Amino acid sequence: MVLLFDVGNTHTTIALTRNGKDFEKYRISTSKYETEDELYAFLKSFFKDYVENLPIVVSSVVPSVNTVFEYFSQKYGNGEVHFVKAHDYDKIIWNVHYPKEIGADRVCDVIAAKKDYGDNCIVIDYGTAITIEVLRDGVYEGGAILPGFAMIVNALFKGTAKLPLVELRPSPTFIGKDTESNIQIGAINATVGAVKYVVENIIKEFSTDPKIIHTGGQAIFVKDIVAGIIDKDLTLRGMYYFYEEKKNTTR
Ligand SMILES: Nc1ncnc2c1ncn2[C@@H]1O[C@H](COP(=O)(O)OP(=O)(O)O)[C@@H](O)[C@H]1O
Ligand SMILES: CC(C)(COP(=O)(O)O)[C@@H](O)C(=O)NCCC(=O)O
Numbered sequence: 001m002v003l004l005f006d007v008g009n010t011h012t013t014i015a016l017t018r019n020g021k022d023f024e025k026y027r028i029s030t031s032k033y034e035t036e037d038e039l040y041a042f043l044k045s046f047f048k049d050y051v052e053n054l055p056i057v058v059s060s061v062v063p064s065v066n067t068v069f070e071y072f073s074q075k076y077g078n079g080e081v082h083f084v085k086a087h088d089y090d091k092i093i094w095n096v097h098y099p100k101e102i103g104a105d106r107v108c109d110v111i112a113a114k115k116d117y118g119d120n121c122i123v124i125d126y127g128t129a130i131t132i133e134v135l136r137d138g139v140y141e142g143g144a145i146l147p148g149f150a151m152i153v154n155a156l157f158k159g160t161a162k163l164p165l166v167e168l169r170p171s172p173t174f175i176g177k178d179t180e181s182n183i184q185i186g187a188i189n190a191t192v193g194a195v196k197y198v199v200e201n202i203i204k205e206f207s208t209d210p211k212i213i214h215t216g217g218q219a220i221f222v223k224d225i226v227a228g229i230i231d232k233d234l235t236l237r238g239m240y241y242f243y244e245e246k247k248n249t250t251r
């Protein structure tokens with residue numbers, strides 16, 4: 001058994017798995033824990049199974065909480081904590097200027113895409129920010145970062161006197177008849193359009209058609225709009241594969 005912590009800027013997904021395929025998972029706000037005891041209290045309220053004395057894997061894009069996992073591992077784990085980093089995974093060539101700066105969530109998405117979908121993939125992860133990963137002939141070539149849907153809605157809310165926060169869902173029409181639909185078109189429909197535009201231009205750089213995989217908490221918004229498949233557990237599987245590789249290379 002291994003405990004996975006996928007720490008994003010909005011949510012932390014906590015998952016227990018023994019095989020990297022089946023996950024018992026729970027989602028908490030990343031802002032809701034600051035100590036290992038608070039984190040442990042969440043786990044004890046969620047998991048019926050024994051979660052003590054386990055190795056933990058952390059994919060974190062929020063450096064300020066990383067020490068919580070060090071303490072957690074010492075006090076409640078088996079002392080083994082693996083932080084996902086591109087430069088600690090040499091089964092993929094990270095063909096970018098600074099591999100160390102690639103977000104851990106992006107690293108996990110790429111590791112899982114390569115293992116589960118092959119050497120030519122484009123992965124889009126819809127969260128606080130929207131990330132796009134390019135895996136071409138088995139090499140990670142980089143990608144793009146866009147503001148997440150909620151970030152755009154929040155920016156319009158904070159940057160204006162009258163615009164409200166609206167429900168995060170695409171508008172069924174492209175001519176808004178009220179403020180809410182006007183904002184949804186601009187923040188969600190238009191952002192999906194931006195993703196489609198970037199992906200179309202990335203595909204031109206491939207000699208073979210890449211697989212398109214959508215993941216992240218808000219991937220559901222592109223269902224039936226953007227080609228490709230939705231794979232909710234991609235990041236978690238990437239974390240597990242990272243852990244497996246770390247265990248194999250340290251034997
Ligand atoms: N069970 C859920 N409860 C609340 N929000 C959810 C849930 N599932 C998906 N979401 C959506 O996922 C978003 C967070 O996506 P996520 O990929 O976890 O972001 P990040 O990794 O940047 O923290 C939330 O803002 C919400 O819109
Ligand atoms: C782009 C991100 C903020 C996305 O994180 P998330 O939306 O999951 O909170 C994260 O991948 C990150 O902090 N990346 C570091 C910069 C880079 O990947 O180039």
Ligand SMILES: [K+]
Nearest residue numbers: 008105125127
């Ligand atoms: K993410």
